Amino acid sequence: MTENEVLAWIRLQRVQGIGPVLGRKLAAHFGDVQKIFSQSQKQLVHIHGVGPKMAGNLLNSKYREEAEQEYLKAESRGIQCLPLSGRAYPTLLKECADAPLVLFQKGPLEFSGNIALSVVGTRKMTSYGRRFCEHLLEEIKPFNPLIISGLAYGVDICIQRMAIKMGFRTVSCMGHGLDMVYPGAHVKYISEILKEGALLSEFWLGTTPQPMNFVRRNRIIAGLSPATVVVESGLKGGSLITADLAFDYNREVFAVPGRISDAYSAGCNLLIDQQKAHLLQSVQQLAGTLNWVSSGYTPGQKTQKKIEASAPELNSEEARIWKFLCENGVQILDDIAISCELTVREAVVVLLGMEMKDIIRPLPGKKFELTPKFTN
Secondary structure (H helix, E strand, O other): OOOHHHHHHHHHHHOOOOOHEEEEEHHHHHOOHHOOOOHHHHHOOOOOOOOOOHHHHHHHHHHHHHHHHHHHHHOOOOEEEEEHHHHHHHHHHHHOOOOOOEEEEEEEOOOOOOOOOEEEEOOOOHHHHHHHHHHHHHHHHHOOEEEOOOOOOOOHHHHHHHHHHHOOOEEEEEEOOOOOOOHHHHHHHHHHHHOOOEEEOOOOOOOOHHHHHHOOOOOHHHHHOOOOEEOOOOOOOHHHHHHHHHHHHEOOOOEEEOOOOOOOHHHHHHHHHOOOOOOOOOOHHHHHOOOOOOOOOOOOOOHHHHHHHHHHOHHHHHHHHHHHHHHOOEEEEEHHHHOOOOOOOHHHHHHHHHOOOOEEEEEEEOOOOOOOOHHH
16 A cells, blocks of 8 residues: 555545545545545535535645644654555454544554454453463463453453563553553553554544543444453443444444342343343353364363373362363353262262362352463
């Protein structure tokens, strides 16, 4: 793509009154975004949705000058400009009718050829949400998806920090220009994100964080990925907006269920009740729905040699559960009880004892798994 084409897309995005839908329509109508600006005002007003005022805006040379300045400023800061028609523009996002006409990207990441997963949730996450984030990343490691979120407090920064620590590439979608970071406390994580990941925004440099910007940002989070996981959410908030957008884009939505008494599970439970989200029961379920293919490793699997080498001292009931979890990975309470020839009440008592010994740990949905020291 030539520099003139890139400038034309930036200019189109800048024109007052032109949104993503109309901008895409104009580009499709003329077959080349540059041709928009070589039309007469009379020719432009014949296009549905373009009145005299908007036609005048399209031909106003100030937007060309502003586009040129923005391009140069972005280039000087190592920021790429990704027009909608360019090869580097994320393919899945391009499918969304209201996708930004131009994305600004900082970081070396290339979206093509990579699977992705968007993860969002409340800014006031609980220990339940934190444990789930850790479990999710441990289990999807064989598939190595891009982890997409919004760098906000709570679930967003938790999943992105864990992703970096575990070797995932991660993408932060921002609600402001890429010459700043909000919240400021998260500046310290940017260098790690940028090693292999990216910061993304549709906003020009100098655009400050405003509430409506983050609503617009949420559609990028939803559009970049074939699936969005909502970890925890109240009945209102940005994560529910993101889930609704993903649902409207006909993408998969998964919600982590919680107790009806937990305020930050209420939004997830509502999504499930409204049939806007799958009840997320296991990572295998998520991977199967998305047709992910791993590199030959199945989460939770071990060789018998490794099982024997790492086995702790156990009584007979604990040993049966230990072997079952070693061979089958994460399992629900009822299956553990049946397979280990215990009543549910007996299994609960044994599992509690194993949890106190740091051999197993509970997961959402009455599931249990061995702790990492016995699975690595």
